[in-house]
Each structure stands twice: as C-alpha cells, then as structure tokens.
Amino acid sequence: xxxxxxxxxxxxxxxxxxxxxxxxxxxxxxxxxxxxxxxxxxxxxxxxxxxxxxxxxxxxxxxxxxxxxxxxxxxxxxxxxxxxxxxxxxxxxxxxxxxxxxxxxxxxxxxxxxxxxxxxxxxxxxxxxxxxxxxxxxxxxxxxxxxxxxxxxxxxxxxxxxxxxxxxxxxxxxxxxxxxxxxxxxxxxxxxxxxxxxxxxxxxxxxxxxxxxxxxxxxxxxxxxxxxxxxxxxxxxxxxxxxxxxxxxxxxxxxxxxxxxxxxxxxxxxxxx
Numbered sequence: 001x002x003x004x005x006x007x008x009x010x011x012x013x014x015x016x017x018x019x020x021x022x023x024x025x026x027x028x029x030x031x032x033x034x035x036x037x038x039x040x041x042x043x044x045x046x047x048x049x050x051x052x053x054x055x056x057x058x059x060x061x062x063x064x065x066x067x068x069x070x071x072x073x074x075x076x077x078x079x080x081x082x083x084x085x086x087x088x089x090x091x092x093x094x095x096x097x098x099x100x101x102x103x104x105x106x107x108x109x110x111x112x113x114x115x116x117x118x119x120x121x122x123x124x125x126x127x128x129x130x131x132x133x134x135x136x137x138x139x140x141x142x143x144x145x146x147x148x149x150x151x152x153x154x155x156x157x158x159x160x161x162x163x164x165x166x167x168x169x170x171x172x173x174x175x176x177x178x179x180x181x182x183x184x185x186x187x188x189x190x191x192x193x194x195x196x197x198x199x200x201x202x203x204x205x206x207x208x209x210x211x212x213x214x215x216x217x218x219x220x221x222x223x224x225x226x227x228x229x230x231x232x233x234x235x236x237x238x239x240x241x242x243x244x245x246x247x248x249x250x251x252x253x254x255x256x257x258x259x260x261x262x263x264x265x266x267x268x269x270x271x272x273x
Contacts (some may be wrong), residue, residue, distance in 0.1 A: 027164045035144070035161065039170075042142050043115050049106050049140050053099060062227045063214070064102045071232055075105040078208070078236060079117055085166035085202050088119055089195060089256050090210035091186055091264065092175040093221045095127065099141075100212055101173060104232050119171035124179065135150060148178070159194055163201045174198070176257050184219035186264050191257040196249030199239070201229045207256055210234045210262035233263055 055062050065071065079086055090097060098121045102111075111118045125145035130135045140147065146158045162172045178192040199205050212232045214224035224230060237259055241251035 027160060031157070031161060032164070034161060035165065039115070039142065041261040042118075042140050043112075045140050046112060046115070046118070047108070049137070050111070054103060054108065057096075057099070057103060061223065063100075063224050063230055064269050065100065065230045065232050067232070068104065071104050071234070072106055072110075074234075076110070076170040079105075079171065080114060083116075083169040085169075085205040086171050086208060087149055087162075087166060087195070087205065088171060088208045088210055090173065090212065090259065091179045091260055092177055093184065093213060093217055093220050094180070094224055096224075097175070097212060098123075100191075100224075100230055100232075101210055104212070104230075111146060113228060116170045118142060120144060120162065120165055121173050122162065126146050155194065159197050160201075163198050166198070166205070172198075176253060176260070180220040182220060184217070186257065186261045187255050188254070190262050191253050193246070193249045193253045195256060196252035199252055200248050205238065206236050207237050207239060209237060209256060209259045209263065211260060211267060213267065231267060233257060233267070235263065 044197055088101060090101060094100075098119075102118060106114070106117060119142070121141065121143045123143050123145055125147045128138045128143070129145055144158060144161060147154060150200055162174070166172055175197055176191050176195050178190070178194075179188065181187060181190075199207070210232070211234070212230055214230055215227040216228050217223050237255070239252045239253075239255035239259075241248040
C-alpha cells in the first residue's frame with residue numbers, strides 16, 4: 001500500500017455519543033476526491049445504466065418483488081426523512097442481491113433526485129473485476145471493491161471509507177457473512193466483525209436488516225431462478241454494546257446476524273409468507 005503524506009489527509013472527528021471514547025478517522029484527500037468523482041459519474045450515467053438493468057430483471061428474467069409498493073413506502077418514510085448514518089445489512093445468496101435491494105427500496109426517478117439513498121456496496125474484487133464490463137458496471141453502481149484476502153491496511157481503508165460516507169449522509173450496504181452462504185442458510189458463527197467496526201466509529205446510526213430470497217431458492221446461485229418472485233423483508237434496529245473496542249464490535253456484529261437469523265427463521269416458519 002502506498003504511503004500518503006499527512007498533509008494530504010483530512011481528519012474527520014466522529015463523536016461516539018453513548019460510547020466511552022472518540023475515534024479520529026483520517027481520510028486521505030485522494031480517497032475522498034476519488035469517491036466524490038465516482039459518485040458524480042455514477043449519478044450522470046444512472047439514467048442510462050439503471051433502466052437497462054431493471055428491464056433485464058423485470059422483463060427478461062421476470063423476477064418481481066413481493067409487496068413492492070409497501071416496501072418502497074416504508075423505505076421512504078424511514079430513510080428519506082432523516083440523514084442518520086444508515087447501514088444496510090443483508091443475507092447473501094446470489095451475485096445480484098445488492099441490485100434487488102436497490103430495486104426494492106426505490107424507483108429510478110426517486111434515486112435520481114435522492115442519490116445518497118442509492119447505497120454504496122463493497123463487492124469482492126475477485127468476483128467482479130475479471131473483465132472491463134464488470135469493472136465499469138461496478139464503478140457506475142457506486143461500488144468500492146474489496147479484496148477478501150487483502151492486507152489489514154486495505155480492509156481498514158475500505159471500512160473507514162464506508163464510515164466516512166455514512167457520516168456524510170450516504171447509505172452503504174454490506175453482507176455480514178462476508179460472502180454467499182454455502183448452505184443457503186444464515187450461519188450465525190460466520191459473521192464478520194467489520195460491520196461492528198464501521199458502526200462503533202459513528203456517533204449515531206441505525207441498521208436496516210434485510211432478508212431476501214427467491215421463493216424457489218434453495219442454495220446459492222448467480223441469479224434467482226427465472227420467473228421467481230422475491231420475498232423481501234426488512235427491520236430497523238440500533239445494535240449497541242456496553243463493552244469497548246473489539247468486544248463492542250463483536251457484540252454489535254452478532255446482534256445484527258442474530259436479527260437476520262430471526263428473520264430467516266420467520267420466513268421458513270411461514271409467519272411472513
């Protein structure tokens with residue numbers, strides 16, 4: 001990782017509110033500038049790229065989201081009326097889960113005028129960086145690629161960037177399991193503590209726990225089955241911990257994965273079907 005001179009770094013002070021200390025996050029100017037440019041370019045090309053993707057989902061793949069109008073109404077009420085730092089945490093079964101989350105929460109015109117609500121994502125670089133087309137789509141889709149086997153410095157940079165973006169009012173989406181579930185079910189022991197690391201550096205926050213699944217989905221796949229309807233549910237929580245440091249990050253991460261597991265159990269029990 002290249003060295004960055006301190007004069008190129010702008011400190012971002014985040015008071016941790018109910019936490020016992022403060023965290024000073026240094027965001028290098030080149031990173032702030034890079035993502036500001038990416039956001040603007042993504043916004044400019046959004047009317048070109050987004051309709052094509054939605055057309056594929058709805059009319060080629062023929063996938064539809066259940067209770068779609070209700071989901072959008074609730075999302076606008078929750079996320080659109082406040083700039084409280086918001087992290088979307090979801091289960092992960094297909095390569096396009098983040099696209100369905102975007103599609104579920106708002107219409108294309110709404111995103112165009114409220115682009116901060118079109119969340120940032122952190123796809124695994126090894127999955128989406130193999131050809132120029134994928135690189136272009138992920139760039140225009142407000143994605144910050146992460147190398148799963150990358151250095152601790154690389155992971156810290158990505159997490160600090162997400163925290164900074166959330167602090168500025170942007171939404172971000174992460175998958176707490178760190179990848180697609182091989183069993184097709186949420187594994188509460190497989191949670192990554194990075195989600196807790198992001199949140200414990202913020203003065204205030206909320207988490208949108210999202211559970212989505214194709215009705216015929218059994219295990220992992222690249223796409224939902226053609227013609228499948230998508231079950232979609234989300235809950236708003238504010239996970240906290242009285243502990244400090246890594247213990248707090250672990251507690252918060254486990255609270256989130258447990259909530260997702262509860263939502264999955266409810267789905268299979270048929271209470272939300």
